[in-house]
Amino acid sequence: MESLFSKLCSYMGAFALLQTFLPPPLRQYLDRGLELLWEKLFQTADPYMELQVEEKMGGNHNVNVFYRQVGIYLGSLRSSIDSHTHLKVCRSLENGSLAFSLPDNEALEDSFKGLHVWWTHTSREREGGNNGYGSRDERGFTLRFMKAERSIIMPAYLDHVSMVCAEIEHRNTERLLYTNNYGSWEQTPFKHPSTFDTLALDDGLADRMKADLDVFCKGESFYHKNGRAWKRGYLLYGPPGTGKSSMIAAIANHVEYDIYDLELTKVSDNAELKSLLIQTTRKAVIVIEDIDCSVELSNRTAAKDMDSMSSESHESSTGVSNEGRKLTLSGLLNFTDGLWSCCGEERIFIFTTNHKDRLDSALLRPGRMDMHILLSYCSFPAFKKLASNYLGIQDHPMYTELEDALTRAPHRITPAAMAEMLISNQSDPDAAFRLVMASCASPPAVANPLEVLSVNANKRSIKKGRFRGRTFFFLAAIRGKHGD
Ligand SMILES: Nc1ncnc2c1ncn2[C@@H]1O[C@H](COP(=O)(O)OP(=O)(O)OP(=O)(O)O)[C@@H](O)[C@H]1O
Numbered sequence: 267m268e269s270l271f272s273k274l275c276s277y278m279g280a281f282a283l284l285q286t287f288l289p290p291p292l293r294q295y296l297d298r299g300l301e302l303l304w305e306k307l308f309q310t311a312d313p314y315m316e317l318q319v320e321e322k323m324g325g326n327h328n329v330n331v332f333y334r335q336v337g338i339y340l341g342s343l344r345s346s347i348d349s350h351t352h353l354k355v356c357r358s359l360e361n362g363s364l365a366f367s368l369p370d371n372e373a374l375e376d377s378f379k380g381l382h383v384w385w386t387h388t389s390r391e392r393e394g395g396n397n398g399y400g401s402r403d404e405r406g407f408t409l410r411f412m413k414a415e416r417s418i419i420m421p422a423y424l425d426h427v428s429m430v431c432a433e434i435e436h437r438n439t440e441r442l443l444y445t446n447n448y449g450s451w452e453q454t455p456f457k458h459p460s461t462f463d464t465l466a467l468d469d470g471l472a473d474r475m476k477a478d479l480d481v482f483c484k485g486e487s488f489y490h491k492n493g494r495a496w497k498r499g500y501l502l503y504g505p506p507g508t509g510k511s512s513m514i515a516a517i518a519n520h521v522e523y524d525i526y527d528l529e530l531t532k533v534s535d536n537a538e539l540k541s542l543l544i545q546t547t548r549k550a551v552i553v554i555e556d557i558d559c560s561v562e563l564s565n566r567t568a569a570k571d572m573d574s575m576s577s578e579s580h581e582s583s584t585g586v587s588n589e590g591r592k593l594t595l596s597g598l599l600n601f602t603d604g605l606w607s608c609c610g611e612e613r614i615f616i617f618t619t620n621h622k623d624r625l626d627s628a629l630l631r632p633g634r635m636d637m638h639i640l641l642s643y644c645s646f647p648a649f650k651k652l653a654s655n656y657l658g659i660q661d662h663p664m665y666t667e668l669e670d671a672l673t674r675a676p677h678r679i680t681p682a683a684m685a686e687m688l689i690s691n692q693s694d695p696d697a698a699f700r701l702v703m704a705s706c707a708s709p710p711a712v713a714n715p716l717e718v719l720s721v722n723a724n725k726r727s728i729k730k731g732r733f734r735g736r737t738f739f740f741l742a743a744i745r746g747k748h749g750d
Contacts, residue, residue, distance in 0.1 A: 290349055294373045294384070315413045317420075320406040332424075335431040336407045340385055341365050342434055346374050373410070378423045383411040436549065437522060444526045444546075449538050451545055456525055458515035464655055465509055465516055466648035466681050471639070475513075478637065479521050482614070499602060499615040499634065503622040504641035507682030510618040513641065514553055517614065523549045530554060536597030543601055548612045554598075557617045558624040595626055603634060643678035649702070652681065656688040657695045664699045675706035 288296070301312075321333045340347075347353065347366050354367045368374050373384040389405040411419050443456035462472040482498045489496040500517070502510040518525045526546050533539050546552060602615045617635065619625060629635070644652070646669040653659045662668075672679075679687075679702070687705065691698035 289351055290375075291352065291372045294375075298373075313412055313414070314410055315416065317409040318406055319409065320404070322404070332428070333405075333407065335428050336385070337367070338431045338434055339427045340374055340376075340407075341367055342430065343374065343376055346376060350374075378426060379418060381411065381415045381418060381423075383409060383419065383423065385409055441518070441522065442524045444524065446526075446528055446532055446542055448532055448534070449541060451526065451542065456518065458519065460512040460515035461519050462516050465512055466644065466651035466655070466684075467509070467641075468645055469647050475517070475639075476520060479517065479614075483521055483612070486611075496611045497613045497615065499617075499636050501622070501630070501635040501638045502616060502618045502641060503638065504620070505643065505680060506620055507680035508641040508643065509681050510641055511555065513639075514551065514555075514616055514618070517616065518551045521549075521551070521614065523551045523612070523614065526550055526552045528552060528554050530557075530593065530598075533593055535592035536594060536600075539593060539597055539601055546613070550612070551614045551616060553616045553618070555618045556620065557629070558619045558621050595628060599628060599634075644672065644681045644684045646672045648681055649684060652684055652688055653695075653698075656685065657692060657698065659695055662695065662699065664696070664703070668699060668702060671703055671706040677706065677708065679705055 301314075319333050319336055320330055322328065323330045344366075347368065350368060350372065352369055352372065354369055356365055356367075357363070368387065370387050370389055373386045376383050376385065386408045387405070388408060389403040391403060409419075441456045442453045444451040444453050446452075462476055465472060478498075486496060502513055504510060514525070524547065528542065533542065543552075615635075617629070622630070622638070630638070649668065649672055650660075650665075653662075683705070684702065687701045688698050691701060
């Protein structure tokens with residue numbers, strides 16, 4: 267009896283030793299085999315249950331979306347995959363990246379809320395060939411978990427799989443820039459290289475913006491718990507060429523959202539505005555640039571005075587009263603803030619203006635735009651960032667002098683103008699810095715025509731374009747704001 271007991275002990279010791287050396291897939295096979303043996307010997311009920319996720323469903327073999335989602339999800343479980351020594355690999359046609367997965371019949375372990383589940387992929391030849399349904403194999407995933415955990419796995423874990431897959435797909439999909447064209451959105455791939463690392467901003471602003479965006483993106487439960495629409499508003503203001511458009515691109519790149527660039531002059535009325543908003547998807551940055559110039563949304567008191575002066579002549583010439591004006595400030599406020607704005611989630615609204623003082627106080631009141639961000643002339647830290655980006659220079663003997671000049675400069679330089687001076691003298695940094703010094707000391711030889719235009723002319727009649735990173739305006743037809 268004693269010798270049998272010691273034999274049993276030594277077997278157990280050998281098993282424990284074997285357990286540490288066996289590769290995980292083999293261990294799982296053994297586990298499963300022993301479980302089956304145990305069930306056979308002692309007739310115990312299987313404490314596990316299984317779910318089948320087949321690639322094709324039903325008699326007419328419709329594609330099962332969840333099968334694809336599971337495949338993508340499992341591909342993201344890198345630490346579980348890395349613990350295996352037998353893997354499959356393929357390269358994606360779309361983005362050229364490598365994707366690893368387990369061979370058929372090998373179990374991949376995952377955990378969710380402290381529970382453990384196991385996925386296995388199987389494929390077997392379809393009976394009677396391919397029957398005209400593409401693949402000859404019947405493929406599917408099997409999910410195995412404890413029966414007692416059924417209420418957590420179904421559907422919370424399954425929803426989790428779909429959600430993670432949606433995020434992965436969103437990250438891998440090319441992002442889009444939408445522009446409105448009379449009632450509908452037209453899309454084009456969005457590839458703007460601006461990031462918070464390339465922007466020259468005042469100290470700490472990039473970090474504050476990134477932190478704010480990160481909190482917003484992870485804020486679903488916060489917004490829902492507090493009964494708030496999951497959206498955020500930024501007003502970017504400052505002179506032309508200080509990086510407002512570049513910051514929009516940096517924001518979109520940071521959060522990886524699509525951009526909807528709303529041109530208000532192409533929106534005929536509030537109903538169209540509403541319809542455009544409803545067509546936007548979640549995870550969207552909705553931008554209205556130069557909001558003070560887009561439509562008559564300036565200070566309402568001033569507008570009222572203007573209206574009363576001109577209403578008579580306007581009505582007689584057009585037959586439409588000012589009261590019946592089609593696109594209104596209240597329509598726009600409803601767009602960003604009111605009930606309409608709640609028909610989608612995870613949206614960032616950005617308005618830009620060169621003249622914050624011209625905006626109606628209703629647009630500026632606390633809570634409307636969450637952050638008002640001033641982008642201004644080039645400070646010394648911003649200059650150093652541009653010099654580092656464009657010339658690869660971190661420090662230079664002229665920096666003390668330049669800091670002094672930029673701090674006291676009577677003729678302030680925009681980051682756009684600074685970038686141009688550095689880029690055009692890339693091969694000779696000393697010459698670039700001398701040019702910056704000279705620009706600090708005296709105004710540019712030729713006044714910046716775009717600044718003159720932007721002050722006097724109605725921007726609705728000005729076309730905006732970019733060439734080599736600079737913003738250019740050219741007149742479609744010069745029409746002064748008040749007809750001058
Ligand atoms: N803060 C900045 N950091 C880095 N580059 C900048 C910055 N500001 C401007 N630039 C450069 O100047 C160019 C024009 O800037 P951008 O169009 O972003 O300015 P803006 O403020 O939107 O001008 P506008 O009001 O005329 O639309 C950009 O392509 C970028 O190269």
